[in-house]
Amino acid sequence: MSRSSLFTPVELGALRLSNRIVMAPLTRARADVNHVPTAMMAEYYAQRADCGLIISEATAVDPQGMGWYRAPGIWNEDMVTGWRVVTDAVHQSGGQILAQLWHMGRLVLPDYLDGRLPMGPSPIAGEGETFAPRPAGDDSLFLPMKPYVVPREMTQDDIDKVVSAYGRAAANALSAGFDGVEIHGANGYIIDQFLQSKTNHRTDNYGGPLGNRLRLLSEIVAAVTEVIEPGRVGLRISPTSERKGMGDEDPGTLAQAIGELCSTFGLAYVHLIEPIASGFMEKPANPVMERLRASYDGAVIQNGSFDGDTAAAFIDGKQADAISFGRPYIANPDLVRRFADELPLATPNFDYAYVGDETGYTDYPTWR
Template sequence: MTDTLFEPLTVGAVTVPNRVFMAPLTRNRARAEDDAPYDIHVEYYRQRAGAGLIITEATQITPEGKGYAWTPGIYSDAQIEGWGAVTDAVHAAGGRIALQLWHVGRISHTSLQPDGQKPVAPSAIAADAKTFDGEGFVATSEPRALETDEIPRLVEDFRRAARNAIEAGFDLVEVHAANGYLIDQFLRDGANQRTDAYGGSVENRVRLLREVLAAVTEEIGADRVGVRLSPFSNANAISDSDPMATFTAAVDVVAEAGLAYLHMVEGQTGGSRELDGGNSIDALRKRFPGVYVANNGYDRDLAIETVEAGRADAIAFGVPFIANPDLPTRLERNAPMNAADKDTFYGGGREGYTDYPTLAESA
């Protein structure tokens, strides 16, 4: 009998061959001159086409949305063309692929911004966080608060990025509203101290999420859109006085939008799955009627058990996919895993990127 983890699943407009999803993984290898993916990305993603769904590395929707050196974009012709070669290769190998749409907000540095400008954020509050500027890890720059009349432009940036993603051949897009980046900054009262329609009450703080999802779903269809949230993570120095109330409202917005899937980081990003008293992933998950993708610290046994029990429809794996391009096969066969080389996670070329062997190659 096949474990449900390895069976097909319908996710909005697409049917995927298994429920082992590849989580978004920033690898800092875009072409330096234009932030476009190129031939090494084609090979990297093609190797991982056995995933039920590949969710790409976070991809900035505008130059202003960039927060790290050598991360790809989806706003220029060269970037659309580069991603088109990736999606062609993944589809030719039988895979399905979603593009993660990203605006980092305050998690940036003036050296990465157009004309050296300040990064933008809901409020002019610096994050106690670091970013990678191409030389090393540096403290993020103090941001400026977005003006109220700038927000429609920001929403249109997400809309255009979704349209560009479909033009580039992606099956789905995922709106990045997690891990302390721009939409998450609007959601949380630790970063959002606005006094206009986008700040203060929970209803106001979820407004940007609602408007972005409305624009993106109107542009490409709700059945091609997912979203990522990290309700209880403090990644990138983000905080909230009542995350359960905030994310109950946020998940309700996602449910109302009728999205293809909800993808949640359960606990601390890349860390503990333990939650403080009163906080509950399960309670949030039950508010969303669509496909639920769980993420954070899953191994084979926990993934099989969670899907079998109906607590998630699919599991997104991060680091294991870096070192194991054929991860679903290895999980299904309970085969040994390659170890990931952390020294090659960020930046560089093919080493630690496209040179990890499959089971067949190891044999």
């Protein structure tokens, strides 16, 4: 089948993409131990700069929301300086890059918070376990794993501080040379924790009816679009994902309401994670894509287990404006060319997905 539609330009708000292949955000944990971006990150992103748009790995807006060993942040000057090297490298290679703004909420282990509890909408722990920081003197490849803990319930003051942190992080992203930002509202992190009914049991203005559960997102979008034009701001969501103990009583209505909110603010795009094939994530029983498309008048980036053919079919069928690829980008820096020339894809070594340095990161070759 023809994949030609993947290689046509498209506008997402004020962003002009030369093709419809987007690099999905991928946490790779190659910042330094103080969460400052490194030179190898600049090389890695520059290698992939011929896609239409790069979304950076999740980048913490605030130390309270950071619970990942060697993931980057964007709350201080050193981080802005580190990111500037990355964005310069991407721009010199002809690409463009958005910062994915992230706060982990209840999913931060106390190990990252000097023993303090993380915070979330309600005192309900995430399901499963996550990477703890590397103990001093440990030089094994893999990080220890620990279960998520019951967070403390956020106060109004906590909520106000998170909203302000997103606004400051957006300003820092501009200073660091990013072309815009993507607000991370997916995958069970703080915004998703407020949106979904299973994790938000609040009885104040931020919980209960859907309009209340949308309030944190709405305040964050308002804070971010005060500093960055809405046409350079996107939102990532995963309303049907039940990973890490997530769940919503009515994901379709949630997706529709999010679409309406994004239309009101005039955002550049919504980035929907909804796998159409099995693999990293399970296929949802009742996909919400149609509800989102019907309620939202902007562009949609679709994500989840796509390959070159299924991506082109989605574009041809007007089900999405662009498609993002996550795992394929780990081992295929030249993914655009491999799709164009229908070349085989290299297989990633997942041992190095979240740990290590150059090995399994910047050393994947382009097609011979």
